[in-house]
Amino acid sequence: MAKPKVAFFDFACCEGCQLQVANMGEMLLDVLGAIDVVEFREVMSEIGPDKIDVAIVEGSITDHHAVERIKKIRERASILIAYGACACIGGVNGMKNNFKLDDIRKEVYGKDYKYFDSVETRAVHQVVKVDYKVNGCPVYIPEFVKVLKAALAGLPYEVPDYSVCVECKLNENVCMYDRGLTCLGPVTKAGCNSWCINNNNICYGCRGMVSNPNENGAKDVIAKYNIPMDLVVNKMNMYNKCREIDQREQPKKKH
Amino acid sequence: MQYVTLKKERFDDFISRLAQDKKVVAPVAQDNNAYAFEPVTSGRQIAKDYIPTILPPKKYFMPQYETLATFNIGNGQQMEPVVEYERMILFGVRTCDLAGIQCLNMVFSERPKDHNYLVRKSKIIIIGYECNDYCDEYASCRLVHNHTPNGGYDLFFTDLGDKFIVHINTQAGDEIIEKTKLFEEANEKDLKALEALREKKRKIFANEVPVVHENIPQVFEKSYNSNIWEDLGKKCLSCGNCTNVCPTCYCFDVIDEPNLDLKTGKRYRRWDSCQSETFAKVAGGESFREERAARQRHRYYRKFKYPVDKFARLFCTGCGRCSRTCMAKINLKETVTALVAEQGLTDKKAGKE
Numbered sequence: 001m002a003k004p005k006v007a008f009f010d011f012a013c014c015e016g017c018q019l020q021v022a023n024m025g026e027m028l029l030d031v032l033g034a035i036d037v038v039e040f041r042e043v044m045s046e047i048g049p050d051k052i053d054v055a056i057v058e059g060s061i062t063d064h065h066a067v068e069r070i071k072k073i074r075e076r077a078s079i080l081i082a083y084g085a086c087a088c089i090g091g092v093n094g095m096k097n098n099f100k101l102d103d104i105r106k107e108v109y110g111k112d113y114k115y116f117d118s119v120e121t122r123a124v125h126q127v128v129k130v131d132y133k134v135n136g137c138p139v140y141i142p143e144f145v146k147v148l149k150a151a152l153a154g155l156p157y158e159v160p161d162y163s164v165c166v167e168c169k170l171n172e173n174v175c176m177y178d179r180g181l182t183c184l185g186p187v188t189k190a191g192c193n194s195w196c197i198n199n200n201n202i203c204y205g206c207r208g209m210v211s212n213p214n215e216n217g218a219k220d221v222i223a224k225y226n227i228p229m230d231l232v233v234n235k236m237n238m239y240n241k242c243r244e245i246d247q248r249e250q251p252k253k254k255h
Numbered sequence: 256m257q258y259v260t261l262k263k264e265r266f267d268d269f270i271s272r273l274a275q276d277k278k279v280v281a282p283v284a285q286d287n288n289a290y291a292f293e294p295v296t297s298g299r300q301i302a303k304d305y306i307p308t309i310l311p312p313k314k315y316f317m318p319q320y321e322t323l324a325t326f327n328i329g330n331g332q333q334m335e336p337v338v339e340y341e342r343m344i345l346f347g348v349r350t351c352d353l354a355g356i357q358c359l360n361m362v363f364s365e366r367p368k369d370h371n372y373l374v375r376k377s378k379i380i381i382i383g384y385e386c387n388d389y390c391d392e393y394a395s396c397r398l399v400h401n402h403t404p405n406g407g408y409d410l411f412f413t414d415l416g417d418k419f420i421v422h423i424n425t426q427a428g429d430e431i432i433e434k435t436k437l438f439e440e441a442n443e444k445d446l447k448a449l450e451a452l453r454e455k456k457r458k459i460f461a462n463e464v465p466v467v468h469e470n471i472p473q474v475f476e477k478s479y480n481s482n483i484w485e486d487l488g489k490k491c492l493s494c495g496n497c498t499n500v501c502p503t504c505y506c507f508d509v510i511d512e513p514n515l516d517l518k519t520g521k522r523y524r525r526w527d528s529c530q531s532e533t534f535a536k537v538a539g540g541e542s543f544r545e546e547r548a549a550r551q552r553h554r555y556y557r558k559f560k561y562p563v564d565k566f567a568r569l570f571c572t573g574c575g576r577c578s579r580t581c582m583a584k585i586n587l588k589e590t591v592t593a594l595v596a597e598q599g600l601t602d603k604k605a606g607k608e
Binding site: 031033034145146148149152153155160161162163165169170174175177178179185186187210212213214216217218220221 | 285286287289291309310319320489490491492493494495496499500512514515517525528531532533547580582583584
């Protein structure tokens, strides 16, 4: 049986998540044993065939050109994997949506801004259908391998819909709140094995928020620890601004 | 010879000698007054006064992730059971955590027996350690009668100032005493000192919740529809900390994961939590405990009601971990006190000498 044809693509991003693939070490050989990489701009010059089995897409969609390009990729690919925070939840590019589009364009491109196209930042699933998500900034390689295996086997992969605290406790870390730090672990989806906290950093919320956070309860906790609300909102919006598009376009049924 | 003593200056030697033979794990200080069971090779690494560790010793009896089987679907469906274990000595297990291990033993010994657990358990030697005073304000060990030892150990250490008095409870414990050759037989004075300490503890450990111990099940029998659960539900962030740190929460999820060849793979279990929304969700998206209030109530009933019916034993060990770890400050002592008051069963003299 021929190995599945896999292609990597990037949109607005730092390409750091793709670099994580190259950083895999020995596991990379196992991965390459299971797939046939046909297109991957960061590491090869070849362009893949019209039909590919799996498209792995990094980056968020930020202009009309990107909208057209992602639609074409979707048509070419049987399976589309959103890869990294920018692709899965809009990521840091979503901060653009804090401002009026023209103000942002003027700021970046100066007086000729009208010649430079730009649209509201969107996560990939907010433009085309996404089959799998590998969250994170950058992606957590063990999770990427899990998702890849699920995709190749035709099995679903459920991104854990409980907080990072769960994995953090399993790793027996000292809680960042006990250390006097504001960590987004309690409202952020797990799946990263609390990677940052294991390495003495706080959680920045790069995996997106759990689907049903207790917002009032969280506000109480924030007040108890004397944390200013706008600090928390800014921290959340650093990665999660595009969440507002989901809320706007797919209103939740309950809660 | 049931009791022996160990001079404190020999303690370091004792741990070193144990560690020559087997892996020894004991409470080690982390930052911010937190402690964790970790491998040690000398007594100096072990924390002196420690509050209950972040995770209870259950992590050695049912690890966070544990492989149960390997499979190969390359040629039919082959499955090989896997039993992972490690020989070790657990040192410094407080009486609350001894009770926790006893509870897990009951659960996993039920038929069908959990061989992975039972094999693992049979390879672990437990050395208990007495609390002469409260660890902190979260503990409620007197309420559940776990402030003094009730078995569940091979050896049990009590600090008598310049020496430890050690109770030998099993043959495995006796072998350690024989092998390390550091212990002396306890004399009349040592035994008197132990008795005096236990007497003093009766005054120190006062009932943390004003209720007669025997009335606890009655409180929970009547509290199912209490509004107190709604209050907890409003506070709870569903982070699952309370269940992960609980010495008697044993729920797990089983996951099959293929290798990259998509033919071979393994089946493993991972701690799960009734506090997470997905826990009671079934096919079709229906959830049996959709509201946080119902999930919190379930947790309390799993400590104070259901195991009483099934095993005639409270599954709260009084360690205080759930309250200590809760960011939303859901406090077990406060919750039970409120439930007791609601049922008119408050008794300020209960459990006081």
